[in-house]
Amino acid sequence: MTTTQAMNPSPARGRPARRRRLVAGITGLASVWGCLIASSPAVAVEEARPRIDWQECPVYSDEVLLARGITENRLPEARAVLERLECGEIDVPLDYEDPHGEQVSVAVTRLPAENQERRLGSLAVNPGGPGGSGFLMPFDLVMRNEASARLDDRYDLIGFDPRGVGYSTTPDCGRPGRGPAAPGPLTETAAREMYDDAAAWNQACGQTDPDFVGALTTENIARDLDRVRRALGERKLSFFGVSWGTRLGVVYRGLFPRGVDRMFLDSVVLPGITWDETSEARAAATERNFARFAEWLAARNAGYGLGTTADEVAATVQDLVRSYDQAPHLYTDIGVYGDGALVARMATRDSREWDRAGQALAELLSTVGAPDGPAPPAVRELAGAGGRAPQVPPGAPEPFNSATQQAIGCNGDPERPAFEETWAAYQERLAENPVTGRSGIFSAGCAGWPLPAQEGELNASRGSLVLSGHRWETAAPYEWTPMTRALVGGRVYTVGDDVHGSALRTEDCAEDVVGYFETGRIDRGCTGSPVP
Structure with missing residues (x-):
């Protein structure tokens, strides 16, 4: 923390459903501006600049930093970056139609620009989700690679936990009940049980605290971000968002077009797309990308033995899916069942993991019908987590809030x-993706969600906007990028x-992104992660 700011003791963080009112702040304003408040209280309070309560940052152990991907030899460098990080929180209205009513808390971080003399402004960042924590994202970007670190040369990097996440006010719903399905093909009876359990959880979460849970929307988070901008004293705010963070960026830009400087949105999510439409588009993109993987495997048949053409590889994988669905078996060392779903997941890895995924498929081919026992090496490596979320070390920020993800998704x-x-x-x-x-x-999507949908208004503007789509991606299919451009403008x-x-x-891509934020100029694309 810098020593030029008046610091307050750090309060308890991450309390469920914590609320505050700005009674003290309003009382203070009244004592200073008594006559003005008495004659026109709404105008005086509305025009007051929001305030970030800067505090001491949490202290993180080596274990926490190692879990974030920092290697041991870089721990001193990481500590030096954290020494520069500033942490605070800001009160925002629970309901923006009642801006002076109940308030909730949003946690904010700032990593000041290294070159203050040539500073370009503040650059807010969001990792997506919805429900992802952005509190330490400025730190993560600086530590990621040399090109990414240059964002901090001339920009203050602004991280934040959106309402509902991490150190900000969070809902008290618990995690959605999504237990593992039985091995083998999903039966209609089992699916109905899963549907009923999910719908019951949706209904219970929405009714736990409907005022707060109903206020978990992309539009409200965009308004929260603009209060952060005002509290920072910035006339305009630049923004970098990934995945759902692209939807947040589009909404923010539409609501506050004059408050945006430069905006880069990576892996664009189509605004307004429903749960079912999302599932359909992702499934089609996954099958499409497998065709590339199949060609890659066929060209290396000597090493993997899955087929000499893409069609042969596809047929081999389909046969494996059927075989393992007919006779699933337990990998006793990792507690994971080998069934058709596991085979298909090996076939859907992105290109960074094609070598290990090819080895895993070859192992599965050679062990069809094997009894329960330890997993082969590549299968163990790729399936060892069993689909479970990674363990979060004690004292680490909450990385993701699944209840908030569900609320934001279903409220929209x-x-x-x-x-x-x-x-x-x-x-x-x-049937369409064999x-x-x-x-x-x-x-079950949003079945049982008891709160009404709040479909926000989507507005285009003329501000600087780059929409980054990945040609073969499955989580945010490429076609969503030009479709979003048709709605809001910008360049692809x-x-x-x-x-x-x-x-x-x-x-290569990071150099382009940094250059865009420094100059406003960018070309039409980059290579990205290389195929092995």
Whole structure:
């Protein structure tokens, strides 16, 4: 922390559903501006600049930093970056239609520009989700690679936990109940049980604290971000967002067009797309990208033995899916069942993992019908987590809030599907994507969500905007990028890989991104993560 700021003791952080009112602040204003408040209180308070309460940053152990991908030899460098990080929180209205009513807290960080003499402004960053924590994202970007670190040369990097996440006010819903399905093909009976459990959780979460849970929307988070901009004293704010962070950026730009300087949105999510439409588009993109993987494997048949043509490889994988669905077996050392879904997941890895995924498929081919026992090496490496979220070390920031993800998604999605249409859509995806369809999950979406959909208004503006789409990506299919451009404007930047949100992870793309924020200029694309 810098010593020029008046610091307050750090309060307890991350309390569930914590609320505050700005009574003390309003009382203070009244004592100073008594006559003005008495004659026109709404105008005086409305025009008051929001304030960030800067505090001491949390202290993180080596274990926390190592879990964020910092190697031991870089721990001193990481500590030096954290010494520069400034942490605070800002009060924002629970309901922006009642701006002086109940308030919630949003946690904010700032990593000041290294070159203050040539400083260009503040650059807010968001990692996506929805529900992802951005509190330490400025630190992560500086530590990622040399090109990414240059963002901090001339910009103050602004991280924040959106309302509902991490150190900000969070909902008290718990995690959605999504237990693992039984091995083998999903039956209609099991799917109905999963649907009923998910719908019941949705209903319970929405009713836990409907005022707060109903206020978890992309539009409200965009308004929170603009209060951060005003509190920082910035006339305009630049923005970098990934995945759902692109939706946040589009909404922010539409609501506050005069408050945006430069905006780069990576792995663009189509605004307004529903849960079912998202699942359909992702399933099709996954099958499409497997065709590339199959060609790659066929060209290396001597090493993997899966087929000499892409069609042969596809047929081999389909046969494996059927074989393992007919006779699933337990990998006793990792507690994971080998079934058709596991086979399909091996076939859907992005190109960074094609070598290990090819080895895993070869291992699965050579062990069809094997009894329960330890997993082969590549299968163990890729499936060892069993689909579970990684363990978060004690004292680490909450990386993701799944309840907030569900709330933001369902508050913006008007669909509340019945079981029959959900099951029919799942069966259709399996039929249309015969190789990789089993990698997808059956989901009830927003069934049972008790709160009304709040569909925000989408506005285009003339401000500087770059929409970055990845040619072969599956989580944010490429076609969403030009479709978004047709809605909101901007220019398309194409990354020639299949890796979600990789624009700042590879040197050639990161150089372009940094150059854009420094000059406002950028070309039409980059190579991205190379195919092995």
